[in-house]
Amino acid sequence: MTEIPIVFLVDDDPSILRSVGRLIRSGGYNVYPYSSAREFLTQLQPPQQPCCLVLDLAMPELSGIELQKRLAETQFNPPIIFISGHGDVPTTVRAMKGGAVDFLTKPFEDRELLQAVRQALQKDKLARRDRLEQTEVMTQLKSLTGREGQVLRLVVTGMLNKQIAATLGTCEKTIKVHRGRVMRKMHVQSLAELVRKAEKAGVFMSSPGLRPPAQGPLNPRMSAI
């Protein structure tokens, strides 16, 4: 049951909370209703399963857009579906730019809402997988030695072993050894796979001279080099 996705529903109108909650539940989702943005923020427990947020745009105290902004500042930012009595163009644009999955005008059709919820959850699922993958890559990167990290950064730029050796001031054979270790530690079979993982971890550099950002997903040790 833990796999049942969660839909957070935030609306100041209790009848909306109830009816829309029912509608979403009829789509086979768990619904967590909140009658205000603040309530949602204070009670929020980021769940393990996929989730999304159905958010009323116009609410007293803290509006839907503001909540969207707050969430963007945290590590938890589930896909958001806005529902609004009457959305004007600028608000809609802001909402979509802020990453909203959809913007529905009340009253809306059940199909529209459930489709939007489906899309949102799919998006969240993908995001979670990405995050998982990234964590994995990070762990693998952490396992690399400093020299291996250097070699990795140069390999993904497309340099030949010979060139890398010249750059690092060592021989080609040593590089070859390092490279083999990197491939093993990063659990990749091909250079292409390595490049994809490195990219995901933000290792990709356009030029060998550039340093990775001070705070990044890279190994702190690597950064220190």
Added chain:
Amino acid sequence: MQVQSGNGNVGAVGHEEYTSRVIGFAPLMIWGSGPYQFCTFFNRKWLRFAGGPVMTEVQEGWSGEVHPDDLTRCLRSHQRAFIQRRQFRVEYRVRDLTGGYRWILDEGMPSFGPDGKFAGYMGSCVDITKQKELEEELEQSEDELRTSERRYRGVVEDQTELICRFLPDGTFTFVNDAYCRYFGLTQDELMARSVWSQISPEHEEKARELIASITAENPVATIEYHVVSNGEIRWHQWTDRGFFDAAGHALEYQAVGRDITERKKREEDLRESEGKFRAIFDLNIVPLLYWHANGHVTDGNDAYLRLVGYSREELNAGKVRWDSMTPVEDRHLDQEALEELRNGRQFVTPFEKHYRRKDGTLVPVLIGAAVFPGFQDRGVAFAVDLSDQKRLELELRQEKALNAAIIASLSGHVAVIDRAGRIIAANESWVRFAGEGAGGKDKVDIGADYLEVCAEALRCGDDTAAKAVAGIRSVLTGGKSEFAMQCQCESTPLQWFEVRVEQLRRPEGGAVISHIDVTNRVRAEMEAENHRRELAHVARVTLLGELTASIAHELNQPLTAILSNAQAGQRILSKKKSRFPIVRDILSDIADDSRRAGEVIHRLRSLLEKGEPQRQSLDVNGLVEQTLRLVHSEMIIRRVAVEKQLDTTVPPVLGDRIQLQQVVLNLIVNAAEAMAECVPTERKVVLSTFATDGRVGIRVRDFGTGLDPKYREQIFEPFFTTKEHGMGVGLWINRAIIESHLGELLAANNDDKGCTFDVMLPAYRRKRP
């Protein structure tokens, strides 16, 4: 004495010689005869008278010298006296020695001798020619007197002059017919009166005094006094003549009189005019002079002297001459005037010339001259100083020029008309402008009848002309002091003119008409009006919008809840077999209705959105077609037939497509709803488009129940509705939308059935580049 001595000594004897000597030289003619009838003696005087020798006289006798006419009578009286020895006395004519006859008185006396014996005759002859002539004259004059008396009576009786005779006590002795006629009394009536009764009381004393003044020495007197004739006082002139006896006592008076009232009046008039002239002369207002053709000013009043700058002494000394005072270039004018007078005219036409004053300055004068009656070379004249007039004329000319310049400088079209509507002045821009409209400059130029021009325009169907004519007339007749109207000119680009008619403030009346191009002002006003309307609209819409927004919001939430609940229910039911399949239908209906309600709210809100309306050129026919597509299915559901009568030539309008579509849609739906009660075959909406008077109309006609007349004014008010479930904002919003498009939304019941809504919008003309 001579005759006496002659006669006294005839018979004296003894003194014969002395006697014969005395006789012979006596101044009397003396003769003697013997007893036989022969003259024996003639004295010297006789002989000198007859001229014959003594012998001839004695022998042949004196009879041969007697005038043949008198001879018989003379001889007979001689012979008869001889026979009877009697004295005789006979007058006859005798030829004297000059050959002419003279009258003599011959007297003879018989003489006897001492014995008593007849001795002959002695006689004397006296030349009585003179006497005879006098007698004849007397007789002739007596004849004449008799004739004249006869004439007199006739004259007197036929006289128009009044003649009367009266006694000293005033009793009439005679009045002529004229007198009777004049006083309207018969002769008898007058005879019973006194002469004084005919004289007016205040002049009676005067008349009596006059009569008293008449004496034998001065038997004639003339007097003028008032008489009373038929109760009217008239002036009379009477000449009275007195007749006196030897002792100088008055016996009778004769009076001849006539009515001189007219003459008196003329005299008085003359005196008056003379007096007036003199008064004018002395008044010294008008310079007056007596002139002579020789150039002299013989007299002039002080005003004249002041005008020419000379003193009276100089005038009296003959130093003032009109010819020398006239500058050379003006002298021909004087000559022409004199020529006029010489040709027999009494007056000269007044003419302008100059005088050179004594101080040398020139003064313009107006000269008018007249001759004295009977003269051609002298008379009176006036000389009016024209300096002021000339100055005024100059000023007037300058003022006129200024006025003309002012009128000409006015950018508006200005015309001045008289009371009859005739143009008496107009500026250039008037003539240019109005000429284009009236079809010819001459129709609107000076002298043209402006009212007629307007009336003609009116006949051509120009409605504004009617208003203009009425306005102009009301100002001309004094009904209004001014009148103003605006009219639109059929030109490209459109022009607006303000026509102002103002009373011309002068006694003759008239009016000033001006046309001023007020296009810019009208545009500004229209823009301001637009702005105002839009503001009003915004205000209304804002109010409505706020209200509706909150209502919509409040309704939208429950609607959303309803729909969501219904749909959730449907979904739940669809998963398992329901014991109550009708619940599924119920949920379906609920969902449908909430959808529809949501649609309405949504539409309302989008309508009231405070966005900028999108104005664009719109084809109303396209608009109608699009709207019909939107309501097509609804019309089918409502079983309403739609008929289109679109005029494909209508010009476009400027407007917001969505808003106008909303209006038409609302009107069509309203029309359909109005026919809900009708049998389906009668449900019909007729949509038509048309163009009129610069506007485009969209007409929506239904055949329903029509508008209740008591709500006619209210149907456009907000929240007014006759529908059971209506909100009462549809028509209000429609009107607001149409007004924001500068248009008009009109509603009227049809003659037969239902009502008609007209959306009137201004036609849009693209500005030409």
